[in-house]
Amino acid sequence: MSAPVRTPSPPTGTASVRGAPRLAxxxxxxxxxxxxxxxxxxxxxxxxLGILVSLVSSVVRNQQTLxxxxxxxxxxxxxxxxxxxxxxxxxxTTKGGIAVAEALTIIMFGMALGSLLLIVRYTRTDxxxxxxxxxxxxxxxxxxxxAAAVVVVGGADLVLGAVSTLIxxxxxxxxxxxxxxxxxxxxxxxxxAGVGALFAQVFQHSxxxxxxxxxxxGAALVLRAIGDAGLIADGRSPLRYLSWASxxxxxxxxxxxxxxxxxxxxxxxxxxxxxxxxxxALVVRRDIDAGLIPARLGRARATPxxxxxxxxxxxxQRGGIAGWGVGIALFAGVFGSFAVEMDDMARSGGSVxxxxxxxxxxxxxxxxxxxxxxxxxMVSAIYVVSAVLRLRAEEDGLRTEMVLATAVxxxxxxxxxxxxxxxxxxxxxxxxxxxxxxxxxxxxxxxxGQLPRVLGGALVQVPAALLMAAVAFAVHAFLPRLTALAWVxxxxxxxxxxxxxxxxxxxxxxxxxxxTHAPKAPAAPVHAAPLLWFLGSAVLxxxxxxxxxxxxxxxVS
Amino acid sequence: MSYAFETEGLVxxxxxxxxxxxxxxxxxxxxxxxFLGPNGAGKSTxxxxxxxxxxxxAGTVRLLDGDPWRDATELHRRLAYVPGDVSLWPTVSGGxxxxxxxxxxxxLDRRRRDELLDRFELDPRKKARAYSKGNRQKVxxxxxxxxxxxxxxxxxxxxxLDPLMxxxxxxxxxxxxxxxxxxxxxSHILAEVEQLCDxxxxxxxxxxxxxxxxxxxxxxxxxSIRAELARRPEGLEQLPGxxxxxxxxxxxxxxxxxxRIGALMSRLAEYDIRELISRPPSLEETFLRHYRDQxxxxxxxxxx
Numbered sequence: 001m002s003a004p005v006r007t008p009s010p011p012t013g014t015a016s017v018r019g020a021p022r023l024a025x026x027x028x029x030x031x032x033x034x035x036x037x038x039x040x041x042x043x044x045x046x047x048x049l050g051i052l053v054s055l056v057s058s059v060v061r062n063q064q065t066l067x068x069x070x071x072x073x074x075x076x077x078x079x080x081x082x083x084x085x086x087x088x089x090x091x092x093t094t095k096g097g098i099a100v101a102e103a104l105t106i107i108m109f110g111m112a113l114g115s116l117l118l119i120v121r122y123t124r125t126d127x128x129x130x131x132x133x134x135x136x137x138x139x140x141x142x143x144x145x146x147a148a149a150v151v152v153v154g155g156a157d158l159v160l161g162a163v164s165t166l167i168x169x170x171x172x173x174x175x176x177x178x179x180x181x182x183x184x185x186x187x188x189x190x191x192x193a194g195v196g197a198l199f200a201q202v203f204q205h206s207x208x209x210x211x212x213x214x215x216x217x218g219a220a221l222v223l224r225a226i227g228d229a230g231l232i233a234d235g236r237s238p239l240r241y242l243s244w245a246s247x248x249x250x251x252x253x254x255x256x257x258x259x260x261x262x263x264x265x266x267x268x269x270x271x272x273x274x275x276x277x278x279x280x281a282l283v284v285r286r287d288i289d290a291g292l293i294p295a296r297l298g299r300a301r302a303t304p305x306x307x308x309x310x311x312x313x314x315x316x317q318r319g320g321i322a323g324w325g326v327g328i329a330l331f332a333g334v335f336g337s338f339a340v341e342m343d344d345m346a347r348s349g350g351s352v353x354x355x356x357x358x359x360x361x362x363x364x365x366x367x368x369x370x371x372x373x374x375x376x377x378m379v380s381a382i383y384v385v386s387a388v389l390r391l392r393a394e395e396d397g398l399r400t401e402m403v404l405a406t407a408v409x410x411x412x413x414x415x416x417x418x419x420x421x422x423x424x425x426x427x428x429x430x431x432x433x434x435x436x437x438x439x440x441x442x443x444x445x446x447x448x449g450q451l452p453r454v455l456g457g458a459l460v461q462v463p464a465a466l467l468m469a470a471v472a473f474a475v476h477a478f479l480p481r482l483t484a485l486a487w488v489x490x491x492x493x494x495x496x497x498x499x500x501x502x503x504x505x506x507x508x509x510x511x512x513x514x515x516t517h518a519p520k521a522p523a524a525p526v527h528a529a530p531l532l533w534f535l536g537s538a539v540l541x542x543x544x545x546x547x548x549x550x551x552x553x554x555x556v557s
Numbered sequence: 558m559s560y561a562f563e564t565e566g567l568v569x570x571x572x573x574x575x576x577x578x579x580x581x582x583x584x585x586x587x588x589x590x591x592f593l594g595p596n597g598a599g600k601s602t603x604x605x606x607x608x609x610x611x612x613x614x615a616g617t618v619r620l621l622d623g624d625p626w627r628d629a630t631e632l633h634r635r636l637a638y639v640p641g642d643v644s645l646w647p648t649v650s651g652g653x654x655x656x657x658x659x660x661x662x663x664x665l666d667r668r669r670r671d672e673l674l675d676r677f678e679l680d681p682r683k684k685a686r687a688y689s690k691g692n693r694q695k696v697x698x699x700x701x702x703x704x705x706x707x708x709x710x711x712x713x714x715x716x717x718l719d720p721l722m723x724x725x726x727x728x729x730x731x732x733x734x735x736x737x738x739x740x741x742x743x744s745h746i747l748a749e750v751e752q753l754c755d756x757x758x759x760x761x762x763x764x765x766x767x768x769x770x771x772x773x774x775x776x777x778x779x780x781s782i783r784a785e786l787a788r789r790p791e792g793l794e795q796l797p798g799x800x801x802x803x804x805x806x807x808x809x810x811x812x813x814x815x816x817r818i819g820a821l822m823s824r825l826a827e828y829d830i831r832e833l834i835s836r837p838p839s840l841e842e843t844f845l846r847h848y849r850d851q852x853x854x855x856x857x858x859x860x861x
Binding site: 128315404406408410 | 634642645652681
């Protein structure tokens with residue numbers, strides 16, 4: 001490893017390569033990224049801002065009077081469970097404070113995930129595909145590629161933050177809070193762009209870099225959830241410091257609309273700068289296409305099990321099952337652990353209505369568990385769609401044709417992936433049900449009673465996820481060029497069910513989403529009809545897809 | 558004569574473009590058959606139809622006495638395919654992929670596998686992500702060559718190999734031929750096909766322009782002649798089969814159709830040959846001439 005070449009002031013007359021601008025090529029690369037990803041960037045922005053508008057407009061509409069807000073604060077203000085999701089709940093008697101509680105976590109999701117995925121895409125993914133090598137052989141400096149990525153993603157974050165400020169202002173909220181809100185969003189985006197940029201240097205494989213960055217985001221989310229829940233449960237709980245270990249905790253500590261603390265924003269900015277700086281320091285110290293952590297060697301020979309379409313499908317999907325499984329089960333466990341608080345809250349006179357709306361039961365803990373499980377079910381549906389769409393990636397990547405040129409038939413190849421994905425989503429939901437049931441059962445001191453109920457509630461979420469998987473497969477089979485439709489279907493269905501209700505959409509519209517019909521167990525009795533509908537439609541769609549895959553051209557889309 | 562595969566009038570369209578416009582192609586059992594053509598001529602499309610990945614819009618295909626579309630899985634036990642652009646699963650090691658592909662085909666000769674890994678100098682423990690294009694190609698080649706199947710379908714198999722490895726590859730193909738296997742080798746590298754193949758088919762813009770042995774093809778081609786004579790020759794332009802004749806004083810250069818060399822020689826002998834150089838036509842020239850002729854023919858066609 002050698003130190004980066006530094007030329008403080010190139011002597012005049014020696015216009016050598018060393019004298020080339022250190023950010024050479026940044027501008028043209030940034031323009032290229034904007035052009036290449038204009039649709040991706042616009043969809044990201046519209047989705048994030050659209051959700052913000054819908055959430056804040058519902059807050060502004062429903063929390064008009066001080067009395068309404070005081071009631072809201074009374075119900076939510078001392079709920080550890082609410083804090084786990086909504087942050088430390090500052091200024092709940094103002095519209096702005098409620099808007100932060102309702103919207104900030106979800107919008108930060110969009111900012112952080114979008115930023116880190118995009119920055120890895122512009123740095124490591126390009127190296128992996130060899131595009132970077134082509135670019136590096138031109139007049140682009142080593143910093144240039146990273147700088148272009150930072151400019152594009154950081155710029156997008158800035159625009160999103162600024163537009164968010166304008167949106168909040170348009171809702172008539174106080175200006176300093178609006179500025180702080182937009183600033184926080186931009187800074188969260190920058191921080192996780194920095195995380196992504198850093199891991200893109202460390203790992204050689206873009207999927208590893210993305211996965212690790214997402215895991216860091218997940219850890220930040222969990223730390224903040226536990227910390228804020230601790231803070232609300234007991235103002236002096238040592239747990240409250242956990243929020244300070246998470247950049248997402250800092251975001252809430254800027255306290256938009258509740259006595260803005262700008263120095264915390266400065267802290268976030270410093271963190272983002274340090275992260276990007278670390279990435280920049282690494283980028284000049286490593287070879288192109290190499291990581292800091294070298295790839296490990298694999299086996300010289302395959303194990304006996306790795307010798308069939310099934311073995312291959314399992315090998316390709318097991319990482320995803322494990323990753324998503326751990327994430328979803330962790331979520332179910334953390335949120336499931338708050339169910340007992342719901343009952344306490346109800347006993348101390350809190351609103352049962354809100355929880356009943358979430359889960360449809362007069363027993364608050366059941367409603368909470370049902371809501372947690374249905375959310376886990378929706379995320380697992382997103383997982384299973386990504387697993388099924390691996391078929392698409394395999395075909396686009398020309399790996400499918402190599403497999404189909406052996407004695408593996410098309411239908412068997414697809415069936416192996418479909419069944420593996422279906423087993424995967426079932427395993428994920430069983431794990432989530434077990435973890436949530438265990439945590440809730442232990443806390444409620446009723447393990448024998450709660451565990452089977454929670455596990456059952458998790459399992460009945462599987463059929464809706466399978467339906468979304470079958471939809472994705474049908475898209476792959478019939479409209480291979482329009483795989484994006486599968487994402488539109490599953491993300492649209494999730495958003496419709498999650499946000500549609502609070503926007504008071506017509507029931508007929510909400511009914512379009514399968515998740516609206518998914519059971520709310522253990523809060524409500526499970527009806528067989530929707531489950532049978534889901535499974536029946538899933539089987540039909542999968543069968544139609546398999547028929548089509550047997551007849552269409554492979555590798556041409 | 559038994560054929561490893563045979564196509565007749567193969568047509569394939571992708572939307573408005575016609576990729577194949579009536580391909581007649583046959584590889585005899587036990588021969589090494591070269592399939593020559595520039596990029597985009599339709600080589601890979603033809604191969605994908607032979608593999609049953611694409612369905613032809615018209616024409617017939619017989620492969621190993623079966624229908625590659627209908628009987629794909631049974632037929633694929635008896636053949637191995639190396640794609641032109643070998644793409645592997647990034648997190649799986651080369652050794653595992655070789656074993657996997659072998660098992661998916663129905664078996665692999667372990668001894669031959671290890672021997673080939675050695676000869677191609679390939680480290681089977683590396684994850685596919687870490688392989689260069691050439692090394693990915695070696696993975697697919699080792700898997701194919703160690704499978705002991707009747708028919709090898711190779712799509713530009715040496716495009717990523719260095720010259721040393723290309724030599725190893727040539728040796729392997731020679732061994733396959735000795736073992737009585739059929740090899741179908743698509744390529745745009747002329748020298749490679751010239752050295753390895755018993756018979757050659759040339760494709761251009763979705764049409765077969767020529768097929769035959771190297772000897773057959775030479776009949777269709779010209780030799781280039783340079784000569785120095787004692788007296789200035791006359792009337793040579795009238796000789797049939799002589800082209801691009803240039804005479805400068807006593808020096809002469811021309812091209813002559815291979816069948817007309819004798820007639821030209823006896824005429825030149827009349828002028829007392831002092832020096833003579835005759836170069837056999839390389840496939841390169843055959844190839845270039847085809848494209849030039851085709852291109853000029855296309856130019857002459859009225860624009861639509």
